Amino acid sequence: MPGTNEAAQAITAAAVDSFRDTPDPRLRELLQGLVRHLHGYVRELRPTIPEWEYAVDYLTAVGQKCDPTRQEFILLSDVLGVSMLVETLNEQGGGTESTVLGPFHMVESPQRASGDSIDLLGGDKPCVVSVRVTSADGTPLTGASVDVWQCTEDGFYDVQQPDVQPPGNGRGLFPTDDEGRVWFRTVIPSHYPIPTDGPVGVLLDASERHPYRPAHIHFIVEADGHRPLTTHIFVADGPYLDSDAVFAVKESLVVDFAQVDDEDKARQYRVTAPFRLAEIDIAIEPETPKDAR
Missing domain, CATH: 1.10.287 (Helix Hairpins)
Incomplete structure (x- = not known):
């Protein structure tokens, strides 16, 4: 035997x-x-048989927690560092660094024009984000798609507060102009805890890990002939930049949201002074034969 x-x-x-x-x-x-x-x-x-049975029950509970506005399996992948590992291993090094998708890209962002506001609540801290999209070699990309989503000043996404926030708050799908540029009005997002009312929260409690993410804005950028890019910009000088619950912070993505007091510039951006301004370049990589696999 x-x-x-x-x-x-x-x-x-x-x-x-x-x-x-x-x-x-x-x-x-x-x-x-x-x-x-x-x-x-x-x-x-x-693992003992009871431990394996618990693991099966745990994964079952993760699946049962998923719904059209909540993806607990993505959240589990995030807190285990797997999402960030997959993103990092798939980078080719020629463009802006990528980060995790996160669990809240679960609805279609509303179509918006450059200069529109994604803040439908009228927040107290006006902010402008100006984006230039290029290919990895610096060529501006006309008609690129810039999908944006973020939480509020209080740290909640629209899908978390359907009775408070209108659908599409903090979201927008923008086309770039002939120079690869787009800008939008918004508010400074807050740091926030990832959802802890499900199995992922049980895991964090058991391991005495905090659930917080630093303040950030999500982007998915797409253009013909290029690899889609999922990334963030992180608000400089905020808490949890050194201990993101999903390991997604990269130094190159930490951005200064500078205060602007110039009233002429405020009028140009259709906000009131003072306001905060983030100016960023996002470079995306051309497709390769490997992408078609």
Whole structure:
């Protein structure tokens, strides 16, 4: 009768081999790699049967917490650092650094024109964000799509407060002009805790980790012939820049939201002085043959 280790290795080998006839070679590679690494984790840490049953129940609860405005599996991936790892490994190094999508890009952003406001609540701290989109070589990209979403001054997204915020507050889908530029009016977002009323919150409590994210604005930038980019800009000098709950802060993405007192410039941007201004460049990488895989 084979020993425990020999039997365990045989189970892994059989499970890996069961996917040998998968027609798509990349899918076969992913499935066999998943089996090898998952089995390796189990052999190393030897979970008890009650522990494994708890893990299955936990993942079931994560799925049950998902709905059209809440993606608990993305949140779990985020707090384990997996989302940020995938983003980092897929960067090619030629454009603006990427960050995580996050759990709140769950609704279609409303179409807006350059200069529109995404603040539908009339916040007290006016802010302007001016964006120039280029290819990695610096060529301005006309007609690029800039999808923006952010929380309020109080740290909530519209989908978290459907009785308080109108749908689409803090969101906008903007086209760039002939110079690759777009700007919009908004408010300075707050730092905020990720949702803790579900299984991810149980995990954070059990490990005594805080749930906070530093203040930031999300972007997805797309243009013909280029790889889509998911990124943030982080508000400089805010709390939690050094301990983001989802590991997404990169130094190159920390931006100074400078105070502007010039009344002429305020009129130009259709706000009142003083206001805060963030001016950023976002460079996206051309598509490669690998992207078509």
